[in-house]
Amino acid sequence: MERSALPPEERILLTGATGQVGCELLETLGPLGELVAPTRAEMDLTSAASVREMVRAVRPRWIVNPGAYTAVDKAESEPELAYAINAEAVRVLGEEARTIGAGVIHFSTDYVFDGSASSPYSETDATGPVSVYGASKLAGETELAASGAGAIVFRTSWVYGARGKNFLLTILRLARERETVRVVADQHGAPTWSRDLAKMTAEVMAQCEGAARGHELAAVLGDLGGVYHAAGTGETTWYGFAMEAVRLQREKEVGGRFAEIDPITTAEYPTPAKRPANSRMNCARLKERFGWEMMDWRDSLRKVLAEL
Ligand SMILES: NC(=O)c1ccc[n+]([C@@H]2O[C@H](COP(=O)([O-])OP(=O)(O)OC[C@H]3O[C@@H](n4cnc5c(N)ncnc54)[C@H](OP(=O)(O)O)[C@@H]3O)[C@@H](O)[C@H]2O)c1
Numbered sequence: 001m002e003r004s005a006l007p008p009e010e011r012i013l014l015t016g017a018t019g020q021v022g023c024e025l026l027e028t029l030g031p032l033g034e035l036v037a038p039t040r041a042e043m044d045l046t047s048a049a050s051v052r053e054m055v056r057a058v059r060p061r062w063i064v065n066p067g068a069y070t071a072v073d074k075a076e077s078e079p080e081l082a083y084a085i086n087a088e089a090v091r092v093l094g095e096e097a098r099t100i101g102a103g104v105i106h107f108s109t110d111y112v113f114d115g116s117a118s119s120p121y122s123e124t125d126a127t128g129p130v131s132v133y134g135a136s137k138l139a140g141e142t143e144l145a146a147s148g149a150g151a152i153v154f155r156t157s158w159v160y161g162a163r164g165k166n167f168l169l170t171i172l173r174l175a176r177e178r179e180t181v182r183v184v185a186d187q188h189g190a191p192t193w194s195r196d197l198a199k200m201t202a203e204v205m206a207q208c209e210g211a212a213r214g215h216e217l218a219a220v221l222g223d224l225g226g227v228y229h230a231a232g233t234g235e236t237t238w239y240g241f242a243m244e245a246v247r248l249q250r251e252k253e254v255g256g257r258f259a260e261i262d263p264i265t266t267a268e269y270p271t272p273a274k275r276p277a278n279s280r281m282n283c284a285r286l287k288e289r290f291g292w293e294m295m296d297w298r299d300s301l302r303k304v305l306a307e308l
Helices: 020-032 046-059 079-100 132-147 168-177 194-212 217-225 238-252 286-290 297-307
Strands: 011-015 034-036 062-065 103-109 151-158 179-186 225-230 260-264
Touching: 011 020, 011 046, 011 132, 020 034, 046 079, 062 079, 062 194, 079 103, 079 132, 079 151, 103 132, 103 217, 132 151, 151 194, 151 217, 168 179, 168 238, 179 238, 194 217, 194 238, 194 286, 225 286, 238 260, 238 297
Parallel strands: 011 034, 011 062, 062 103, 103 151, 151 225, 179 260
Antiparallel strands: none
């Protein structure tokens, strides 16, 4: 599909620019058009008034929303806050986008599924979140669809990168501090590099802009919009991810001391929020519509470790 930047004078409103995905989007979306990336103090996603005010002031052509409540375990004890940010704010962004004809890019999660399927999840598979976080993210998807805005939702999984709070950085720290680290080996999925997700997002937006020449963006998104699964290619477990990370890090730091990584079951590592056993996602739709294949998680892991 043809690619294009935004028409001149048009803006992109980016939420959550301090987050893992948001900080990468700051880099990849810059070349497409003028970016406006308010801080939490400038636009608080828990306040509908603050969100409306910002959208109305910026009048963007696109709203890109990686901003979210992502504390999966904490969400079990503060569901109101999780829903305010993950569902209510998304509803308001959708309503405002619909009013001005802006396109919305939103991010969701593998945690909308219960994880009981025996194969990778497709976009059309039945959802059934088993945590407050997953339910709040699913509610966000539903609110966005109901708003009538032209929108694309990328459901991703196990996001990590060189910056932010993520599994990779935690494991590397623990592997240096401890003799052994126990890691869950019966949850299956694929790590997704935040930068790969951000690059894919820019590519999809550029293709939508290419298709929107001479057409309304909302009409183009009526055709190309909807939910897309966008997770790293390949599959592993949290244990497999940790083992590979430590193996590669050992190669990098010859003589370095790292903990043994021991596999355990989910039952041996109780957490407030339940996690799906199967988080694997079928990303064929993304490839069919936009020709984009997400990076193999082992390749992206090597690149991320090279940056540390
Ligand atoms: N991380 C994962 O493993 C994972 C997996 C699947 C899907 N996802 C989805 O992918 C998207 C991006 O995740 P991420 O890992 O980049 O998240 P993240 O690193 O936790 O970043 C979240 C962002 O949201 C902002 N935010 C939170 N509450 C806010 C509020 N009340 N007002 C304004 N901003 C607020 C944070 O700002 P502050 O810096 O001010 O806190 C931060 O910039 C999210 O939609 C998430 O649900 C993530």
